[in-house]
Amino acid sequence: MTEHPVSREIQDFLTRHPDITAVDVLLPDLCGVFRGKRVPVDELGKVMTDGVALPGCTFAVDITGETIEETGMSIERGVPDQTCMPVPGTLAPVPWAARPLGQMMLTMRSPDGSPYPLAPRSLVERLVGELADRGLTPVIAVELEFYLLAGGRGSDEPPRPPVSPRSGLPQDRTQVYGLAELEDFEAVLDDITAMARAQGIPAGTAIAEYGPGQYEITLHHVADALKATDDAVLFKRVVKSVAQRHGFEATFMAKPYTDQASSGMHVHMSVLDSDGRNIFAAEAPEGSEALRHCIGGLAETLPASMALAAPGANSWRRFQVGSYAPTVVTWGVNNRTAPLRIPAGPPESRRVEYRIAGADANPYLVVAGLLAGLLHGLDSKADPGPATEGNAYTASAPKLPATWESALELFGQSSVLRRWFGDEFVDVYRITKLAERDKFAAVVTPLEYAWYLRSS
Structure with missing residues (x-):
């Protein structure tokens, strides 16, 4: 038996x-x-x-x-x-x-x-099935930025940069890709990587990012979108728990500091055919015709998908000109100012990098939005137009929605997302997030007291 x-x-x-x-x-x-x-x-x-x-x-x-x-x-x-x-x-x-x-x-x-039908993981599962029926397998890699914060913070206190266990000094400056910043916190970063791998999460390279105490760890690409999104959600749990064990706090909040860099979630996607070949591969830096259609589909769904990529009030503080958080609908080759980027590399590695989502977004919903855009682009043979060269923030391209409310309105109106997500999910998500927005807007903030209490 x-x-x-x-x-x-x-x-x-x-x-x-x-x-x-x-x-x-x-x-x-x-x-x-x-x-x-x-x-x-x-x-x-x-x-x-x-x-x-x-x-x-x-x-x-x-x-x-x-x-x-x-x-x-x-x-x-x-x-x-x-x-x-x-x-x-x-x-x-x-x-x-x-x-x-x-x-x-x-x-x-x-x-x-x-x-x-209302479970975000189910959306990914269903969309992966749609692609499998066409003999296609998405390959996904997720990059997550986060901040380490000083421990011992009260619930109503603002965050503070962490103090280096090595030097005893707060990490209060920006040193992108700095090795000293990695060495200062190598114990907690090494522990994060080791404990992630102990759980089967393919954590890779750690780098110091723009903000003080800000880091990024890349999860290796896998030809299983469900596992990639499971890994990303579980990785957040690892980071927060291990940081606490070392006396720090960790956050994936999109914009924890007013005057420092925001934290994003970048997702890389390629697609394999039934023979295991990357359908985006081509000698040209802009990739194959299939990659062009994919980018066209993603571009058409970008505005509505902002409701998934920026899921909360703080999420919208990321989108500022020159902040590496894109503000227009465009694409580019090896161009980090564009929301849809084709990274440099050998022909077989051609892929699209989606750069809009905040680190606070739900990885299942971000990837589901990508898969819906991919399916739409392949089905409609969408044309993204010419690639943007140079600074995409100044490109003459359609603007992404600038407010939470406008993004939710576009989300609710999107026939493409309704097709692939289902009406019930779209309606429940929109209603839930509108209620969250209203609840947030009803709270009187300390800034209002500082500005208006005596002057009004």
């Missing part, structure tokens, strides 16, 4: 980690924040076969954790549970935990076993 692969995965895991007594089961919500439960290890077999019950309105929750009733997903439906099944191959140790602990990703399912 053949042993069930689920049983084998549990058995192998417990053989390697016999001290683990509990496992965190993790479901990333609409904002990419983990929800879930901690289950005893002796219940793991039942979880693997029967799943975990969590309410479907988990995907109608804003960044504060509040369920948005206007979506009709909660009380109006009786707050029904849905079954969440484990993602095979994601059972892994949590090496930074205070006691032996494991973790495992979940994916929500509809009653018929199909991907739950």
